[in-house]
Amino acid sequence: MFATIVRRILQTGLVVLIMSALVFAALYLIGDPVLMMASPEATDLEREAIRRTLGLDRPLWEQYGIFLAKAAQLDFGDSFLTGESAMHLILERMPATLELATLAMFISMVVGIPLGIIAGLNPNHFLSRSIMGGSVLGFSLPNFWVGLMLIMLFAVMLGWLPAGGRGPVERFGPINLSLFNWDGFKCLILPSLTIATAKCALIIRVTRAATRECLPQDYIRFARAKGLRERRVLGVHLLKNIMIPIVTIGGLEYGQVFAFAVVTETVFSWPGMGKLLIDSIVNLDRPVVVAYLMLTVVFLAMLNLVVDIAYTVLDPRVRLGGAT
Amino acid sequence: MSQVIEPVHDAAVAPTLRAPVDRWRRFRQQFASSTVAMVGLFVLVLVILAAVFAPWLAPQNPFDLATLDILDAKLPPGSKNFDGSLTYWLGTDGQARDILSAILYGMRISLFVGFVSVSCAFLIGAVVGLVAAYFGGRMDALLMRLVDMQLSFPSILVALVLLAVLGKGVDKVIIALIVVQWAYFARAARAAAIVERNKEYVEAARCMALSWHRILWRHVFPNCIPPLMVIATIDLAHAIALEATLSFLGVGVPVTEPSLGMLISNGFEFLLSGTYWICFFPGIALAIVVVAINLVGDHLRDILNPRNEV
Numbered sequence: 001m002f003a004t005i006v007r008r009i010l011q012t013g014l015v016v017l018i019m020s021a022l023v024f025a026a027l028y029l030i031g032d033p034v035l036m037m038a039s040p041e042a043t044d045l046e047r048e049a050i051r052r053t054l055g056l057d058r059p060l061w062e063q064y065g066i067f068l069a070k071a072a073q074l075d076f077g078d079s080f081l082t083g084e085s086a087m088h089l090i091l092e093r094m095p096a097t098l099e100l101a102t103l104a105m106f107i108s109m110v111v112g113i114p115l116g117i118i119a120g121l122n123p124n125h126f127l128s129r130s131i132m133g134g135s136v137l138g139f140s141l142p143n144f145w146v147g148l149m150l151i152m153l154f155a156v157m158l159g160w161l162p163a164g165g166r167g168p169v170e171r172f173g174p175i176n177l178s179l180f181n182w183d184g185f186k187c188l189i190l191p192s193l194t195i196a197t198a199k200c201a202l203i204i205r206v207t208r209a210a211t212r213e214c215l216p217q218d219y220i221r222f223a224r225a226k227g228l229r230e231r232r233v234l235g236v237h238l239l240k241n242i243m244i245p246i247v248t249i250g251g252l253e254y255g256q257v258f259a260f261a262v263v264t265e266t267v268f269s270w271p272g273m274g275k276l277l278i279d280s281i282v283n284l285d286r287p288v289v290v291a292y293l294m295l296t297v298v299f300l301a302m303l304n305l306v307v308d309i310a311y312t313v314l315d316p317r318v319r320l321g322g323a324t
Numbered sequence: 325m326s327q328v329i330e331p332v333h334d335a336a337v338a339p340t341l342r343a344p345v346d347r348w349r350r351f352r353q354q355f356a357s358s359t360v361a362m363v364g365l366f367v368l369v370l371v372i373l374a375a376v377f378a379p380w381l382a383p384q385n386p387f388d389l390a391t392l393d394i395l396d397a398k399l400p401p402g403s404k405n406f407d408g409s410l411t412y413w414l415g416t417d418g419q420a421r422d423i424l425s426a427i428l429y430g431m432r433i434s435l436f437v438g439f440v441s442v443s444c445a446f447l448i449g450a451v452v453g454l455v456a457a458y459f460g461g462r463m464d465a466l467l468m469r470l471v472d473m474q475l476s477f478p479s480i481l482v483a484l485v486l487l488a489v490l491g492k493g494v495d496k497v498i499i500a501l502i503v504v505q506w507a508y509f510a511r512a513a514r515a516a517a518i519v520e521r522n523k524e525y526v527e528a529a530r531c532m533a534l535s536w537h538r539i540l541w542r543h544v545f546p547n548c549i550p551p552l553m554v555i556a557t558i559d560l561a562h563a564i565a566l567e568a569t570l571s572f573l574g575v576g577v578p579v580t581e582p583s584l585g586m587l588i589s590n591g592f593e594f595l596l597s598g599t600y601w602i603c604f605f606p607g608i609a610l611a612i613v614v615v616a617i618n619l620v621g622d623h624l625r626d627i628l629n630p631r632n633e634v
Contacts, residue, residue, distance in 0.1 A: 015473050026489045133360070140618035142565040144572050145607050148592065152600055163596055256478050263480065263569055267592075278573060281488045293485065296477075304476050 005309055012305045019297040020071065023290060024064050067290075076291035081283055086291040090273055096166060097265070097272035099177055101257040103188060104195035109250060112200040116207020117234065117242075123212065131204060138201030147194040147267035154190060162187050164269040191268040195261065199253055206249045210242035217241075248307060255303040354627045364619030371613055375431040382425035386582075415601040417590060423601060426587055427609045433583040434613070437494060438564040441501035446556050448502065449509020454540050454548070456510070457517035468514065471507040479504040483566060487575040497576050501563050512555045516548035550628040557621035561614045568610055584610045 042050075051057050055066065070076065076086040119128040155163035166187055169178045178184025214220060215238070223237045262274035269275065273292065280288040356362060374381060415423050456467040474482070483500040490496040520526065521544065529539045568585030570576035572592075577583045582590070584606050591603025 011469070018473075023485075026485060136618050136622055137615060140561050140565070140614045141611055142569050142614065144569055145588070145611060148588065148595065148603060148607060152595060152604065156596060156600065262484065263573065266573055277484075281484070282574065289485075289488070296481065300476055 004312055008305060008308050008312075012301050016298055016301050019301075020068065020294060021064070023293045023297065024067055071294055076294065077287035079280075079288050080285050086287040089288055090276065090291055090295065093271060093273045093276050095177060096270060097258060097261055097274065100188065100192055100195070100261055100265070100270060100272060101254060103192040104199060104257055105250065105254045107192060107196040108200035108203050109246075111196070112203030113207050113246065115200075116204040117211050117238070119204065120208040120211025120215070121234075123208075132208070135201040135204045138197045139205075141197070143194060143198055143263045144267050146197050147191070147264055150190045150194060151267070161190055163190075164267075166271050187268075187270075191261075191264050191270050194264050194267070195257055199257065202253065203246065203250065206245055207242060210245045211238065214238055214241045248311075252303065252307060255300060258299075351627065355623065358623045358626075361619055361623030364616040364623075367612060367616040368620060371431065371616065372435065374428055375435050378425075378428035378432050382422075382428045384422040384425040386421040386426045386429055387580075415605075417587075417594075417602045423587075423605050426582065427584070427606050430582050430584045430587050430606060431609060431613070433494065433577060433581055434564050434567060434585070434610070437498055437501065437567045437577075437583065438560050441498045441505065441563050442556055442560045444498070444502045445505035445559070446509050446552065449506040449511075450513045450545065450548070450552060452506070453510040453513025453515075454517050454545060457514045457521055458536065458540055458544065464514075467510070471510050474507040475511070479562075479566065480569060483570055484573070484575060487570060492575065492578045494577050494581055497567055497570060500570070501566060504566070505559055505563065508555055508559060509552060512551050513548055516551045517544055520544045520547050554621060554625045554628050557617060557624055561617035561621065564610070564617070565614050584613075 048057075055063060058066075074087050078084060079086050079089055082089070115131050119131045122128050151163045154161045164187075166178055166184070168181055168184050178188055219241075220233060220237055223233045228237075261270075261272055262277055264270070265272045265274035266278050276288065277292050279285075280292070355365075379385070417423060417426065452467055452471075456464045483504050486500040486503060487496060490499065526539060526543060529543050534543075564584075567576060567583060568588065571583050571585030572589040574589065577586055579586070587606035588603055588610065591599075591601075591606065594600075595603045
């Protein structure tokens with residue numbers, strides 16, 4: 001088991017290293033930031049000076065070496081546009097994305113798990129079929145489309161909720177949150193519902209599959225044979241056992257939502273990290289894009305690592321199976 | 325090609341040697357058993373026909389600037405043009421383009437991008453997956469690590485970064501979509517081929533001293549097609565939705581070749597002022613295509629690999 005874990009950690013390190021090289025190589029090809037920064041009337045000499053201050057005149061491998069060394073200290077340089085530290089810019093936007101992702105996952109769990117259990121209990125019932133049909137919709141409709149329809153319905157036609165932006169926030173130390181402020185919360189509802197539609201469909205499918213797998217097991221039959229009430233059988237004996245796959249998938253999805261709420265944030269002009277990424281790509285703001293991608297790479301790689309290790313430790317089938 | 329005898333799954337049917345025609349008929353019958361899937365297939369065929377024959381069906385050529393009259397811009401659905409010769413059933417957009425025509429032409433681009441990218445991803449993925457499964461060992465480990473690595477990142481993020489590097493263009497979107505999708509096919513092809521690899525007919529082919537590529541392509545590959553077809557169908561919907569998303573974000577197709585996503589993106593700016601149809605109808609068209617493909621794919625999955633639940 002120990003060897004497996006060490007091997008997984010090494011593999012993760014290698015993946016991060018390879019991805020960092022790819023990110024660096026890819027970003028090196030995006031536009032010429034000097035042309036963006038220098039005024040159109042700048043002479044070649046002035047351009048050369050900017051190039052030198054940014055370190056773009058050195059050979060590629062040297063730039064990569066410097067990049068890696070600085071990345072290890074979480075220093076990705078300053079934004080070409082605002083001059084602020086790229087890392088700082090991202091961290092500043094993080095709470096907005098965090099609360100969006102958290103609320104979205106919360107909604108999809110609260111709605112998805114009961115629906116999934118219902119669909120799993122009587123697979124052929126009309127209600128179950130409707131739920132599964134609905135989940136195909138949630139699965140397949142593009143996220144931005146769902147967002148647009150919600151805006152059209154609730155913001156333009158009914159006028160109940162704001163169409164975009166982030167309302168007033170409340171400060172909690174260094175973090176701004178709009179969760180605890182009704183006007184701020186209203187802005188949060190539509191974007192989180194948009195994300196929740198897709199995730200809810202996934203949770204329903206996972207829950208249904210897990211339920212169908214658990215139901216014929218002996219412990220469920222025994223609990224029923226003991227004469228326990230159906231609510232207790234489902235609420236305790238079934239729920240505990242189906243939570244394993246749900247939590248795994250939920251956790252991974254939470255990471256994905258957190259790392260790339262790009263689309264939803266753009267539709268609702270929600271000032272989170274995803275919106276920052278799109279803006280930076282459009283503006284060729286290389287340091288911010290690199291910082292964002294590197295953070296995402298490390299974050300997703302760590303998430304996968306943690307899930308893998310947790311499985312190795314918890315599940316004897318994986319542990320004894322040996323190779324990953 | 326040597327005759328492949330399918331193991332008969334249905335216990336009630338006597339294990340007789342079945343001709344391929346028979347198998348095809350059984351597949352058709354099974355598929356027709358679901359009304360929802362048949363509706364999906366019907367809609368899909370209709371949409372494809374409409375897209376292919378768009379130049380003959382569309383009331384107006386949205387690319388031909390000469391036919392556009394800027395006075396007709398932003399007309400609501402059902403209005404007529406100046407001399408009453410043309411009815412804008414779904415209204416017009418900010419450049420006086422007939423929305424219905426724009427949708428038909430946009431559908432062409434969306435479907436084209438979807439089909440081309442999925443076909444290429446299918447081929448690349450199948451080659452990688454089959455080679456990994458057949459040779460095993462180091463090759464397998466290396467290729468599958470690559471696949472895992474790719475799949476651990478959200479496809480939208482990979483596509484976004486790639487397009488930021490490559491720039492706009494239909495060809496570039498297709499490349500990005502292939503890069504994003506090949507790994508799904510590779511994984512499915514490997515899983516299927518690993519099962520097939522150990523079956524008797526492969527052993528028999530080996531005993532006949534056939535070359536490995538002949539065994540792989542003529543014997544193993546045809547038997548791996550069903551699960552790959554399921555992935556291909558669902559991925560087609562995924563590809564079309566992803567292309568729309570990328571175009572919506574402004575990194576996809578150029579303005580000169582507006583796909584559905586581009587049309588929706590153009591309409592977005594008018595949406596807040598209540599001019600809903602510019603955005604709404606292309607959106608509905610996109611949703612219809614994507615959902616129809618998914619209904620077909622969902623049922624295909626039930627028929628072709630019943631073990632796969634989620």
